[in-house]
Amino acid sequence: MGNTFGKVFRVTTFGESHGPALGVVIDGCPPGVHLDLEALQQEMNRRRPGHGDLVSSREEPDQVEVLSGFHEGVTLGSPLSLMIRNTGARSCDYDHLADVLRPGHADQSTLAKYGVRDHRGGGRASARETAGRVAAGSVARQLLRTEVGVEVVAWVDAVGAERAPAIDVEAVGREAVDAQAVRCPDPGSAARMREVIERARDEGDSVGAAVSCIARGVPAGWGEPVFDKMSADLAKALMSLPAARAFEVGEGFKALEMKGSEHNDPLVMDGGKVRATTNHAGGMLGGITTGGILRMRVGFKPVPTIAKPQRTVTVLGEETVLRASGRHDPCVGPRAVPAVEAMVLLVLADHYLRLGVAAPS
């Protein structure tokens, strides 16, 4: 259970990192949506490891094949099924891990849960599972861009203690983000983040990161007032990403040091429309969008796979020392950017389509 996300735009991912294929089935995409499969493939390439020199070298074309739900350029309204073959998997790389419970990984907890473990590359807990999410996110992006004009942009906001300055949320775009290998649109910060990452790698260690994300163009009135608050659904979406440990919207934890008189966004009339003069709310009040830019941030822990020796135990209950070999990302931040955008897009597409439900009259 638990492999489906969304209530109307329903996304089910499948696939182990070293099995035959991964993929996603989207049930609930409306008919008649024009899909640009090249744009979708570019999103996959952007998520893929092996490009840039800061990320691990596993080469996977991540070629998406559309199995259903699509004909002559448009969606059919039936389930859209997207499959990616696992071609570059080298499960032998993991043979020496067969018996070791890796610290900081889900090995011990997964074994407690399932009894069975497919140790090859982490199974469903692998970051590779996000491939299906990114594919589905591209469909959501194309739906929302065309029908509503929504734009979602994420970037690396912090690596270790190195934090980017405030980014202009009205202007930030993918070009500026992708211009830096580290995916921080501020070049100075990006250079310093890069140093932090390289230093961690040289030490056989890893480092945490934060990713900020904004959504522009979301109208007021999306989200539900109780359990399915927009902020709550975004929290679940982003905390479901591998290595996510913290989430905030608007001012986030900073809000707790603010006074109500500072945090409340004053409302004024502007050309016949209600407008907030500030956006401390991050575009959401009472779980419902205000029409302002949605702002949120996710904190990721340091990648648990490190070269430094670590104390641990085997499945047979013997203490041992683990020294990871092979090349691994020392920081999840840059690769998390497309996955963060994808999850935000899935939440927005779902709430967009739920509008039809809430107010048919």
Next chain:
Amino acid sequence: MGNTFGKVFRVTTFGESHGPALGVVIDGCPPGVHLDLEALQQEMNRRRPGHGDLVSSREEPDQVEVLSGFHEGVTLGSPLSLMIRNTGARSCDYDHLADVLRPGHADQSTLAKYGVRDHRGGGRASARETAGRVAAGSVARQLLRTEVGVEVVAWVDAVGAERAPAIDVEAVGREAVDAQAVRCPDPGSAARMREVIERARDEGDSVGAAVSCIARGVPAGWGEPVFDKMSADLAKALMSLPAARAFEVGEGFKALEMKGSEHNDPLVMDGGKVRATTNHAGGMLGGITTGGILRMRVGFKPVPTIAKPQRTVTVLGEETVLRASGRHDPCVGPRAVPAVEAMVLLVLADHYLRLGVAAPS
């Protein structure tokens, strides 16, 4: 939509803050669970405003009536329906607000969503909606305590810039928390937090807060590896509380400044069992519990209702200045403690009952 939480232990709340009644229907509670209705009522009393001198004075007995699903002390396996009459509602208090969109509240976003607005006291967006959650949380607590031995304790961790020192998560209990009106178990911090709250109130202002929560006694193996990670479901649960703005598990945002070698919890053998020597993971890895204590924290914004004058507009599009009258909580922290515990309990009960699903063989 969006008024139901959980997949197996399914909780549906209903009721506007100033309508005839509020309540909750729990579908999925197993039969044969002994329920102590007095303990349930005490949880309601604990959530209720009007006791202590830091919270607003609306007097509501919040008397719970069990309508169904319960007979001679035990649950029947059928829907458990709990109702609370709204007796203390004085909707006239709100008449002067009928036309004003209150800054920091869900008024504008709700109006954009529904067209209809029941302005009396915030409708579903009111903190009063959490009464149903707390009632259901008490059922979850009794189920989990008896069958598994789980204990959930929350406390106020910060008010404004005043933060409590590290609390002993092995020992902290309700007695120490409730001994302080501000619900911080550290007496020195509690005294300083109280000053911060009183100062804000004297200034006609409000202040934010953070609530920490732990769960002891949760075995390894609860949670799902992809979308329904324990950490993701807790994030949604807690971010669905009114005024919640930030959430973290384990080290949370601090994790991003840590190295992998610092953050990974080493595993050792201890009396034939695997044990982590530290718990930076906060009891969850890959979304699945490790057997360690679950640790999490929620950040709440300052209460938006303040006495200070604020610029805003009316539903008719006229600019105005709002000066809230009446007495209001200047800080959501102390009252949020029971609601935080309730939401954590609902998530745990749901994942506990999902175990039966995952591994029947």
Next chain:
Amino acid sequence: MGNTFGKVFRVTTFGESHGPALGVVIDGCPPGVHLDLEALQQEMNRRRPGHGDLVSSREEPDQVEVLSGFHEGVTLGSPLSLMIRNTGARSCDYDHLADVLRPGHADQSTLAKYGVRDHRGGGRASARETAGRVAAGSVARQLLRTEVGVEVVAWVDAVGAERAPAIDVEAVGREAVDAQAVRCPDPGSAARMREVIERARDEGDSVGAAVSCIARGVPAGWGEPVFDKMSADLAKALMSLPAARAFEVGEGFKALEMKGSEHNDPLVMDGGKVRATTNHAGGMLGGITTGGILRMRVGFKPVPTIAKPQRTVTVLGEETVLRASGRHDPCVGPRAVPAVEAMVLLVLADHYLRLGVAAPS
């Protein structure tokens, strides 16, 4: 589990037949729907036993109280909660049944399932559970009548071997149905059905019945093509009624004796619109409505509670003979009519609101 019906117009019923109250929570009713509570109460009265001389004499006012989701005549878009107190319950009537597993009832299967049994009046398996369905059905009826112009009418089609002739599905209405105590709009059949029922009662026995139902004014295009076919959802809805044993749409079982050339409905152009010259399809093809009148039929078994002595066993494993005392409906047909309409209305409201989901663009 299993106490919620519908995906968008979500109906959760609660309440045991002899507990404090029954009721229903509807999550997903749009805001701004005008609700006539008197009309709703009349539907409840129509379902109620104790009027007419063919049905059991338990006197229950079945007074509906609206607890939430409704203000000044319109729905708020929040959960609509409707409660009915159990005032007439006399659980002592059932004391002699505490230990007996009644043949034809759910006693044995429920005990196997739950271990716990609230023997008083059948608990959730009681026909009384349908009160909540009828209340929710009235809301669905008012929504569909106002917004779409849908009309749903059911009637008793057969009692025992006595079957009504073909009824004019274009014209049949509630007045003609309710003009007969037996709720068959054909007076001659109604008289003969009445005799069949009275004869069964005089013999201390009971008899089965069939209820036909039609829906007029449903546009083409409602329903989903695979699992959630309109015909499949109607089947589930109606087979979930107590004592239902058979279901058919259109020609039903008669279709299997027809040739394709007889059963296919020819299409012609009629004033610029596609029209079928016949309606063997019963208004549904491939699970999707055609624009024709929806036709369906449910078969109910004879009421299992009879005065005649029956062989059975006790919960302690002793063989015994059961002689039911008290007055019981000898035929479920007349009272099933409002419940059949309610379930059809719930399915139609759900699929109507799902339209908003399927085609927002």
Next chain:
Amino acid sequence: MGNTFGKVFRVTTFGESHGPALGVVIDGCPPGVHLDLEALQQEMNRRRPGHGDLVSSREEPDQVEVLSGFHEGVTLGSPLSLMIRNTGARSCDYDHLADVLRPGHADQSTLAKYGVRDHRGGGRASARETAGRVAAGSVARQLLRTEVGVEVVAWVDAVGAERAPAIDVEAVGREAVDAQAVRCPDPGSAARMREVIERARDEGDSVGAAVSCIARGVPAGWGEPVFDKMSADLAKALMSLPAARAFEVGEGFKALEMKGSEHNDPLVMDGGKVRATTNHAGGMLGGITTGGILRMRVGFKPVPTIAKPQRTVTVLGEETVLRASGRHDPCVGPRAVPAVEAMVLLVLADHYLRLGVAAPS
């Protein structure tokens, strides 16, 4: 929406009949279930058209590829994804149908629903969509056979007016069913049914059929008492099959001509266990299984594609006459047998796994 079936054993099918591939994702299959892929492939072959001389000649190997959720012979507990390439599709066959709304098909209703239509072979409304159901049904069968000892057998019970005599539900098995091309285990009836089918075909016409199905070895206590009655879920499952028009359990429509004293199954003690001396209930009372053999029956309409000329219209609103060319099944019965078994197995697997939910204590 509507492409997922089940609450715990969740089955999502995808694929158009003439797109690249069809398939199914099963989320909720427990880990550690041994799967015999050859047995699964044999179920696919059994469903496939093109063998036997009574069914259409489209040659499709229907080779199942397991994409995920399976490793070294056992399920992993992650989503099990099964894909079947569409190799034999000849969409050119359908070009002459591009503009014609075929009577008795979902063409008109689907067009009304979606606006878009992939006319090639009926899209999702095609009987080919059942391939995914049969694949998932085989997984359910293997799970239920190993863990519980459940056996599900279906057979053709009637073709046109030719009905098989009572079959011994204790003994009937697949060998006897498959020994006849028409899949009726009674050789005399099978011969007569064959004649009925051949005569219809020779006339350029088609004929309806009924399929009976039984499940042996289902313990007492499966199913839920209100909406998710076992009988209601079976009704939905089977009425969701293409061409299904009627459904009954136990005595079905015959029950309405029975007296309560005839229909009630007397209970006796038999070796310390409660046993019913008859099984008019068809193994289900109050929606919950009794421990008796589950008995049900589905009625299918005559196949709508016939060679005889039929009046109809085009999408452009012109009246025309349709003469279907190519070879088509004149009767859905024989091919429906594996699909009926599959749907029954999916319902049973779902309710089996829901048991874990209902009674964890």
